[in-house]
Amino acid sequence: MANGNGTPPSIANLRDRRRRDAPATGLDAELLAQIVTTQSEIAGAGLDPKKVVDIVTRRMQEMTRSAGAVVEIAIDDEMTYWSAGGSAKPHEGLRLPIDGSLSGLCVKLGTVLRCDDSDTDPRVNRAACRKVGLRSAIVVPLQCAGTTVGVLKVLSPQPAAYDSRDVAILEMFSAFIGASLHHALEHARLRAQLDANDVARNLRTRAHEALRERVSALIDGEHFVNRFQPIVDLRTRKIVGVEGLTRFDAAAGETRADVFEEAARAGLGTELELACVRRILLALPRIPPNAYLSINVSPATVVLAAFEEVVASNACERIVVELTEHAEVLDYAALIDRVAALRGLGLRFAIDDAGAGFASLRHVLRLVPEIIKMDVSLTHEIDVIARKRQLAAAIAMFARDSGATLVAEGVETAGELETLVALGVPCGQGYLLGRPVPLDALSEYLR
CATH class of the missing domain: 3.30.450.40 (GAF domain)
Incomplete structure (x- = not known):
């Protein structure tokens, strides 16, 4: 029971x-x-x-x-x-x-x-x-x-x-x-979360350090080469200038933009730009005396005292600074002041990719460049697309009225060349006129 x-x-x-x-x-x-x-x-x-x-x-x-x-x-x-x-x-x-x-x-x-x-x-x-x-x-x-x-x-x-x-x-x-x-349990959960955050932070730190080491090695070892592309008078075909370009190791599978983006993430974007400028300026004595050497520099680097130190020891009257960055300039007053000071050394300025976006047009209006470079997107098929001819004609008129020299980028066909001449565009560069080549091969375009 x-x-x-x-x-x-x-x-x-x-x-x-x-x-x-x-x-x-x-x-x-x-x-x-x-x-x-x-x-x-x-x-x-x-x-x-x-x-x-x-x-x-x-x-x-x-x-x-x-x-x-x-x-x-x-x-x-x-x-x-x-x-x-x-x-x-x-x-x-x-x-x-x-x-x-x-x-x-x-x-x-x-x-x-x-x-x-x-x-x-x-x-x-x-x-x-x-x-x-x-x-x-x-x-x-x-x-x-x-x-x-x-x-x-x-x-x-x-x-x-x-x-x-x-x-x-x-x-x-x-x-x-x-x-x-x-x-x-709550403490363990928070501890695990903090540990995970620490791990992620350490991984980011190590990745950043590895990136800095890689970019620093690129800069210190100058693991890049220079190419030079002629800028010519479209009527006479004579060289009036040469654009210095930087090419990085193709085996790395990275474009120039990729390398500069990595350098910026590593906090070494300016250092890489200055290293490229130093290397290109070494070619200045071998450029024809009646031609200028154009170097690509971002506004963020132009305003630095280090940039003036790099260019000041050269024949500045033969150097054109080509502003390349499309990002908005946050302090135009500082940029305008630096441009004026550098002009005092003899430097001239060019605005790249005019007609491609608002940033380049703002640079043209506020910096009053000596040279305006018309974007390749306007040059391509300008002989067959009327709208492109109309815009190019307007830019050419603006350049003449403001006393600037207009350079058409990306000239690749005879039809484009003839149309640009007819529109009154004085200068150009592109594969039809001369490909980027090592300095030693530039003499072929001088004959």
Whole structure:
């Protein structure tokens, strides 16, 4: 005949007699000492979640005289044995479906559940109970701020091993354990996030350092070559100027724009520009004396004192500074002042890619260049597209009226050349007139 909880009379009577025979004050004192010790141990574990749960399983197993104890965590649709002690220790890491288990039901309901006999309790996963040797159990939700962070389960291989006293002990500890575990898990989550951020930051730092080293090696070793393209009078075909160009190692698979973009990301964009300018200016003594040498420089570099130092030791009256950047200039006053000072040294200025966008037109209007270079997009098929001829004619008229020399870029066909001459464009450059070549080969265009 079983009692109300389904406990066989012999087992119930044995437990009641054992507890009744123990001195009440002694039991209370022992329990109080265990509670204090457990709380101190958990507090001493700090914010290490695994240490916290290991203490919980060990202490709750001892205080309820259980064969084993488990802290389970709900992950996705499964309950995982995160920490296990006693008879449950070999099953640490076991994963079971939430549905159809007493632990899963505890998570859903958020209340204490007691199983007196897994062989007859319909709420349990009977196969899992047999696997871990569970016949009776108490499952307590571990909650903090209304959130169930896991469950604590004590278990026994015997039926009806627990009574209301055991439930009371676990209930008394559940809030404290839940809060401790919640804080430890939250700390671990934040720590992991910070660690991930540190890793990402370190990776970015190392990548940036590697980029700087690569660009610095490019600059220091001058791993680039120069090519020179003639700029000619379209009527006489005589060279009036030469544009100095920089070409980087083709084996690297990078274009000139790619290299300068990398240099800018590395914070070495100006250094790379100045290195290219220094290298190109070495060719100035070998350029025909009646021709100028055009160098490509961004406005951001032109305003630097370092740029003036690079060009000042050369025959500045033979140097044309071709402003290449399409980005908006943030401080035009500073740029205008520097351009005026550099003109005092004899430098002349050209605006590149006129007609391609608003930035180049703004440069033309505010900097009043000596040379205006008409963008290749206007030159291409100008002999067959009327709109291009109309815009080119307007730019040519503006150049004449402002005293600037107009140079058409990208002249590649005889039809384009004839049309440009007819429109009154005085100068041009492009593959039809001369490809970019090494300095030694430039003499071919001088014959």
